[in-house]
Amino acid sequence: MSFLEKLSQGLEVEWKTLEDVSIKISSGGTPKTGVASYYDGDIPWLRTQEVGSGDIWDTGVKITEAGLKNSSAKMIPKNCVIVAMYGATVGKVGINKIPLSTNQACANIQLNDKVAHYRYVYHFLLSQYEYIKSLGAGSQTNINAQIVKKLQIPIPPIEVQKEIVRILDTFSELTAELTAELTARKQQYDYYREELLSFEDGKVEWKSLGEIGGYSKNRISFEKLDETNYVGVDNLLQNRVGKTDSNYVPTEGNLTAYFPNDILIGNIRPYLKKIWHADRIGGTNGDVLVIQLKDKNISPRYLYQVLADDSFFDYNMQHAKGAKMPRGNKEKIMEYKIPVPHLKEQERIVSILDKFDILTTSISEGLPKEIALRKKQYEYYRDLLLTFPKDNLEV
Helix, strand or coil: CHHHHHHCCCCCEEEEECCCCEEEEECCCCCCCCCHHHEEEEEEEECHHHCCCEEECCCCEEECHHHHHCCCCCEECCCCEEEECCHHHCCCEEEECCCEEECCCEEEEEECCCCCCHHHHHHHHHHCHHHHHHCCECCCCECCHHHHHHCEEEECCHHHHHHHHHHHHHHHHHHHHHHHHHHHHHHHHHHHHHHHCCCCCCCCEEEEHHHHEEECCCEEEHHHCCCCCEECHHHEECCCCEECCCCCCCCCCEEEEECCCCEEEECECHHHCCEEECCCCEEECCCEEEEEECCCCCCHHHHHHHHCCHHHHHHHHHCCECCCCCECCHHHHCCCEEEECCHHHHHHHHHHHHHHHHHHHCCCCCHHHHHHHHHHHHHHHHHHHCCCCHHHEEC
16 A cells, blocks of 8 residues: 555656557558468467457467568567457457567557556556447447557556556466466366266166156246346356346246256257256246256256256257257257266265365355456556546646
């Protein structure tokens, strides 16, 4: 806080354009895609979809010397600040940690390090993402290099910039470490899932889903529903994360009812892996399947873990109907085979998988929550450190 106090006490800060603090701001180019000799070389070539708010150590596509010479692509030195100018990633910022070339949709900012620290500029542009995006034009809200050059940035003394970078990088590194930990735990989770849910022939009984359960035929009135217990396919979360409150609640009619321990599965685009183990009474619509367990020899949580496995979603997609908006085949889903070990073994499997579930997917107590908190902490301090009192500014 003492550093923050110093920032607010008469610090000399001058607003400059990015062009003023840069040695060069350029864009790149794309070698002709039909010329094979221009590609599969050893020169990294960056596309905007690879610019995602972080350090860039490699690229998905490499070009040759011929591709570089016969296009507008140019080599840029490492530690340029790169701003995506086109498409879905417009306004995203990255730093190239290796010399590379880029396509024409990247604005490559080579900074004058005597005036502006490249990571200070990077952090500031991250804070301006929504503003930069709002400057775009056209159906894809593209920006151009001239817009990037004219973006204004507060420039305190270089030593102050370095201290701001040190503080913000500390938060960024912690988030990166937690993200790496999450990736490792997910790999571990996948390993145990594969091990625990694989059974040799003859070791356990196999039953179809239709033999142990079925779809809900119960109905519930709209009057008993609110944003917390109405479940549509839109408020089921991807990749087995569960559900969030709904932005929409029906205002008439009777809907499909669900009860605690029922399993709800999004039936539109099954590859999104939307599944939730219900913990309350509520209602849903025809886009969500409600599976009710009837076999007392099967734990509801065990059935959830089996249906939350990639094997089920792969099976579901194999039999899905429709191309653009595939839907699960309800009849085929009921034919899916469920391994049924004895209840104690089911409980053992569930106890292990549930721990990984909480650690890797829970937004209330696992690593995702911790990462979200660290990102908020980073943004909080970034806003404090990069917002300067107006009466101290020289524009």
